[in-house]
Amino acid sequence: MTSISRSIHLPLSACVRSSRPSVSPFIHRRFLGIPSAFLLDHYIPRYQLLSSVDAAKKRSHAYAHLRNCNLCPRRCGVNRYEETGVCLIGAETAKVNVIAPHRGEEPCIQGFHGSGSVFFSGCNLRCVFCQNHDIAHQRNGFDLTPDELADWYMKLQTEGNVHNINLITPEHVVPQVVLSILAARDMGLNVPIVYNTSSFDSLESLELLDGLVDIYLPDFKVWKSSTSKRLLKADDYTGTAMESIRAMYEQVGDLCFTSDGIAKKGVLLRHLVMPGKEDEGRDIMRWLADNVSKDLYVHIMEQYRPDAHVGKKKRRITEGSGADELRYAEINRAVRDKEVGTVRNAAVAAGLWRFCEANEKGMFHL
Numbered sequence: 001m002t003s004i005s006r007s008i009h010l011p012l013s014a015c016v017r018s019s020r021p022s023v024s025p026f027i028h029r030r031f032l033g034i035p036s037a038f039l040l041d042h043y044i045p046r047y048q049l050l051s052s053v054d055a056a057k058k059r060s061h062a063y064a065h066l067r068n069c070n071l072c073p074r075r076c077g078v079n080r081y082e083e084t085g086v087c088l089i090g091a092e093t094a095k096v097n098v099i100a101p102h103r104g105e106e107p108c109i110q111g112f113h114g115s116g117s118v119f120f121s122g123c124n125l126r127c128v129f130c131q132n133h134d135i136a137h138q139r140n141g142f143d144l145t146p147d148e149l150a151d152w153y154m155k156l157q158t159e160g161n162v163h164n165i166n167l168i169t170p171e172h173v174v175p176q177v178v179l180s181i182l183a184a185r186d187m188g189l190n191v192p193i194v195y196n197t198s199s200f201d202s203l204e205s206l207e208l209l210d211g212l213v214d215i216y217l218p219d220f221k222v223w224k225s226s227t228s229k230r231l232l233k234a235d236d237y238t239g240t241a242m243e244s245i246r247a248m249y250e251q252v253g254d255l256c257f258t259s260d261g262i263a264k265k266g267v268l269l270r271h272l273v274m275p276g277k278e279d280e281g282r283d284i285m286r287w288l289a290d291n292v293s294k295d296l297y298v299h300i301m302e303q304y305r306p307d308a309h310v311g312k313k314k315r316r317i318t319e320g321s322g323a324d325e326l327r328y329a330e331i332n333r334a335v336r337d338k339e340v341g342t343v344r345n346a347a348v349a350a351g352l353w354r355f356c357e358a359n360e361k362g363m364f365h366l
Contacts, residue, residue: 037295038256043264045192046252047185047212054211055182061208062175066091071174071205072124073240087122087172088139094173094180095121097141099152101160106299106356108255108263109194109217111163116156116191118149119168125200126233127221128328129274133308136169146179153184157191163262164215166194174205181212192264195248199241200234206247214265215255216248220288221272223280231328245269245292255297255354267292268356272301273340275331281343289350298347299356302340306332 050058065071066080076085084090101114109115119132121141130136144152156162165184170177181193192214199218220241222228228237248267255266269288273281281300288296311332314325326332347355 034257034259034261038254038266040256040258040264043192043214043258045190046214046265047181047193048190050185050211055185058178058208058212059182062178065175065204065208070202072171072200072202073234073236074124075202087124089122089172091175093143093145094149094176095139095141096144096149097121097135099156101156101162102166105166106263106268108257108261108356109164109166109215109268111260111262113161113163115164115166115194116153116160116162117166117168118152118170120170120173122172123169123198124172125198125237127198128231128233128309129304129306129331130308131305132169137308146176147183149176149180150183150187150189153180153189154187157189162191164192164194165189166196166217168196169198170195171197171201171205174201174208178208178212197244199244200232200237201240201244203243203247206244206251210251214252215263216252216267217270218245218248218267219270219272220245220284222274222277223283223287227277227280231331242287242291245288249292249296254293254295266297268297268299270299270301271343272304273335273343274304275333275335275339277331278339278342281339282346285343285347285352286350289347289352294351295354296352297354297356298352300340300344300347302335302337304331304335306334 069076069078069080069085074086078085080089080091089095096118098117098119100117102117103110103114105115105117119135121135121139123130123136126137134140153165156165167177181189193212194215194217195209195213196217197219199220218241221232221237223238225235225238229235234240245267252266255263255268257263269292271281271284285298288298310328312327314327344355
């Protein structure tokens with residue numbers, strides 16, 4: 001693989017040439033039906049409001065977490081300067097696979113110019129259907145220090161003209177992320193920070209992020225412990241996700257926008273509907289409405305496809321046994337429209353009403 005500068009910088013330079021469309025000067029005056037409760041006249045990122053004393057405390061706490069890691073429910077307790085835990089990532093750097101403006105997010109996140117996405121390698125879950133398994137499971141990428149990460153945030157802002165910095169699968173590198181945000185703040189970063197997570201976070205980790213993250217973008221994957229144990233390789237996923245999502249909501253509240261339709265702060269909750277798991281999706285929607293907020297902005301996703309270990313042939317234990325059996329056969333198909341509709345109907349029945357629609361175009365999604 002070529003150097004990091006070449007492999008990551010190419011999308012940025014392409015963005016500079018092509019992603020700055022001519023925008024009517026009157027667009028920002030259009031409210032596009034945003035309810036006043038979720039409309040911001042202007043927005044200053046939370047990290048810009050942090051005092052120098054609080055910033056120093058967060059730096060100190062970040063180093064402490066690395067010396068006794070409790071960033072997720074795995075609670076490995078290792079000194080990451082000397083050894084690694086489940087995520088196999090040390091203390092000095094974070095491993096990054098791709099940094100580039102990204103147009104594959106929700107319209108209110110990607111906006112006109114894209115979301116400044118940073119795809120971290122490694123993960124504290126082992127989802128058997130992971131659609132980024134080459135990044136999450138194989139840990140392909142480049143090692144970057146927090147200061148180097150901050151430099152890339154600035155390139156995304158100045159050259160990519162992105163609407164935010166989107167930290168994707170960062171649960172296992174939160175201290176490095178915290179240090180990078182604080183370094184970028186001193187360099188002049190002024191766009192919102194998006195924390196794009198599986199929700200397998202510890203409360204200690206989210207407390208460290210408080211005051212630095214503007215938009216939380218959590219998944220709520222499954223509901224039953226038997227499903228999380230089989231498909232995510234985590235026994236306590238559901239209880240952890242509940243705690244994590246409530247903590248995120250307490251920090252930033254419901255998703256809010258400036259009048260151009262770009263999200264600036266709040267929680268945007270994702271749920272990927274999976275084959276045969278629509279009953280779990282219904283339970284998740286009811287829990288969100290009853291325990292978080294009926295005004296929660298929700299994206300019910302339908303793009304599941306078999307990937308990673310799903311549909312692969314089982315290993316032969318003895319000659320002729322299980323030779324034609326497939327792994328995780330129950331989810332080895334695309335999700336059906338009826339299954340997605342069932343989850344959506346349950347969300348509406350529970351009182352949820354703010355949805356990200358699959359056919360959204362431009363800013364007309366509010």
